[in-house]
Amino acid sequence: MAAAAAELTGMEPLSGIPGSVGGACYMNAGTYGSSMADVLKSVRVYKPSRPVEDGGICGSGAIIDFDVDELNLGYRKSRIADDGFIVLSATFRLAPGNAAMIRADMDGYRERREEKQPLEMPSAGSTFKRPEGHFVGKLIMDAGLRGYACGGAQVSEKHCGFVVNADHATAADDDELIRHIQAEVKQQFDVDLEPEVHRVREFM
Numbered sequence: 158m159a160a161a162a163a164e165l166t167g168m169e170p171l172s173g174i175p176g177s178v179g180g181a182c183y184m185n186a187g188t189y190g191s192s193m194a195d196v197l198k199s200v201r202v203y204k205p206s207r208p209v210e211d212g213g214i215c216g217s218g219a220i221i222d223f224d225v226d227e228l229n230l231g232y233r234k235s236r237i238a239d240d241g242f243i244v245l246s247a248t249f250r251l252a253p254g255n256a257a258m259i260r261a262d263m264d265g266y267r268e269r270r271e272e273k274q275p276l277e278m279p280s281a282g283s284t285f286k287r288p289e290g291h292f293v294g295k296l297i298m299d300a301g302l303r304g305y306a307c308g309g310a311q312v313s314e315k316h317c318g319f320v321v322n323a324d325h326a327t328a329a330d331d332d333e334l335i336r337h338i339q340a341e342v343k344q345q346f347d348v349d350l351e352p353e354v355h356r357v358r359e360f361m
């Protein structure tokens with residue numbers, strides 16, 4: 158909405174992706190054929206002197222500016238993730254546009270998302286990355302898993318590519334369901350589904 162208010166065009170397809178600018182850069186978030194790689198100009202990062210998990214965030218590090226071409230942005234991957242950088246700020250390259258048209262485009266993308274995705278229920282977004290030559294939702298549906306649940310975590314009835322929190326799901330429920338989906342899709346179609354969501358630890 159800030160881009161629309163500033164009459165700047167280019168971010169419309171990305172406008173419905175929830176989260177922070179730093180998270181979007183780290184993930185190279187994207188949708189509808191567009192991603193952060195298309196709109197970023199440069200990013201200012203903090204490079205910890207040691208890995209963050211070893212206390213690097215507290216030590217002396219360096220502040221570095223990277224042009225977008227130096228960030229190795231790919232499908233849900235980035236040098237920011239690979240090298241453990243912390244995004245401090247980002248500069249975008251957008252073009253002058255008409256505020257009303259930008260808002261109308263953003264509304265159109267939002268309506269498409271609301272129609273297809275289970276945005277009325279809590280989720281972490283698309284659970285898996287798109288495997289080459291397949292659609293995740295269709296694979297999971299064809300595996301007979303529409304509505305399948307582990308505890309409170311459920312394969313969305315509306316879009317099988319989403320695991321939703323149907324009833325007080327725990328992280329362990331989510332994890333169990335993700336592993337079950339991966340196993341079923343592998344067994345039935347010999348396709349490996351790689352999670353798009355990040356596990357921050359193992360759940361037993």
Ligand SMILES: Cc1cc2nc3c(=O)[nH]c(=O)nc-3n(C[C@H](O)[C@H](O)[C@H](O)COP(=O)(O)OP(=O)(O)OC[C@H]3O[C@@H](n4cnc5c(N)ncnc54)[C@H](O)[C@@H]3O)c2cc1C
Pocket residue numbers: 173174175176177178179180181182183184185186187188237242243244245276280281282283355
């Ligand atoms: C309903 C829904 C729909 C979604 N649709 C999409 C979609 O269409 N396309 C898409 O790509 N994603 C989608 N997502 C996933 C998510 O919104 C994006 O990946 C988003 O960019 C993550 O941003 P975040 O700020 O929430 O980061 P988090 O999810 O909190 O973090 C993601 C990663 O980024 C790191 N990170 C966060 N901030 C920084 C920083 N400042 N510097 C360095 N690293 C950082 C975190 O450590 C973590 O490893 C969706 C999620 C939901 C819930």
